[in-house]
Amino acid sequence: MPEALEVIAKGSATDSHPIPLLFVHGAWHAAWCWDDHFLDFFADRGYHAVALSLRGHGTSTTAKPLRRCSFADYLADIAAVADTLPTAPVLVGHSMGGYLVQKYLQTRAAPAAVLMASMPPSGYIASGLRWLRRHPWHFARMSATGRSLPYVGTLALARERFFSPSTPDDVVANCVARLQEESARSGLDGLYDRPRPERVETPVLVLGARRDGAVTELEVHETARAYRTTAELFPDMGHNMMLEPGWAAVGNRIDEWLGARGL
Template sequence: MLEVIDKGALSERHPAPLLFVHGAWHAAWCWDEHFLSFFADEGYRALAVSLRGHGGSSTSKPLRICSVADYVEDVASVADNLPRRPVVIGHSMGGFVVQKYLESNDAPAAVLMASTPPRGYLGSGLRWMKRHPWDFARVAMTGRSLAYVSTPRLARERFFCAHTPDSHVSKYATRLQEESTRAAVDGLLNLPRPRRVTTTLLVLGAGNDGSVTAREVHATAHAYRTQAEIFPNMGHDMMLESGWPAVAERIHSWLGTQGL
């Protein structure tokens, strides 16, 4: 069973539902803090899924061997049970999952937020190894990564900018959970194929992102034949940072230009 947080309702103004897909170590809760209510109040039906083994979603096999293909199946299972094809919105690893989903599924539009680029996790992995070689070695040996992202200091480095209040960083760090080792390997080997994607995409990035560089965001946009937009003074978790309303407003306005 998948946990799905569902707010709002379809309207004539916004006929397509919005399906939000979280990144690594997160779950549907990260969208429920601000985004779901914002879009519901604007007349959308907004849903967030917790991928299997995350949040309140169960898994029939150990989380460590859940694959990106499993996560794509989760997104498809929710999308297929909606009355209309949803706009899919993915953050970080969730953006990677959305890219793989779009290879074989139609969507009226899609949004990538601070997404893992089509080249996968290589760049972020090398940066992690350079900054924290011993932590990276322990993750490689044990397959367990939560301890190396979930302290307030490490969570800020990876997910939040320097201006985010300590209380917010500490609060969200306690909600992070373990991630799949197999999905991390897929992020190196089972890469997206942008040429298979025909959906129109909005690509957004954060100027102070400790996980995905602006250069990688621009490369993602180029691969999908569009232009990236970078929000300054914002960390990786764009839906949780204090500047989140600007991001939500940009998505809302862009969906309007798509007739959605």
């Protein structure tokens, strides 16, 4: 049975921005994380802005249990939505979504891509070790049960991983209320199924956050080097760069970068 994927689309292509934007969310999130600010922001600037929820996220269905959904499944979802658009889109990926965008670009053409607080090409190992050191009991429970939502789904834990210390409580709480369980299989894929940057010719903008609790600055720079560019880091901002109070600065930088390329 084919998946029924949730897609939120706003705006229309214009002469200034003829290429659609396809936004890919990270783990535990869904299309809503782009809809809070980014979709309207880019639609108002003349873009056709589209966000999908990967299978088992948001209101997207999944024919098999979420815990067994793989990166290959998620990549098929991205391709399925991209193929509905009138032309190949610019890909914008956050966190796990940035990792998926890197893998997508190995085999499919795109005019450009933006990686926001993306997991690096070296995979999830370093991130997993940091989690293990910080919360060994959580990591043990996740490994035993295959469930990870309880260990990111409280105000304190979500702030630690996704937001800066200064982010207002209501912003964090609004995010926590919408987080969903993530695939255990995808976590394993992040250890072994790594991107191949040498196969990618697409121009890539790499953005990171200095108060990121999930991806380190060194990892953001690693990603940028892999794609032969320079990382840009935003101060006083946490992992969820599209939801933090400074999200508009991130949107403006993406708009500026795309505009300079006629996209």
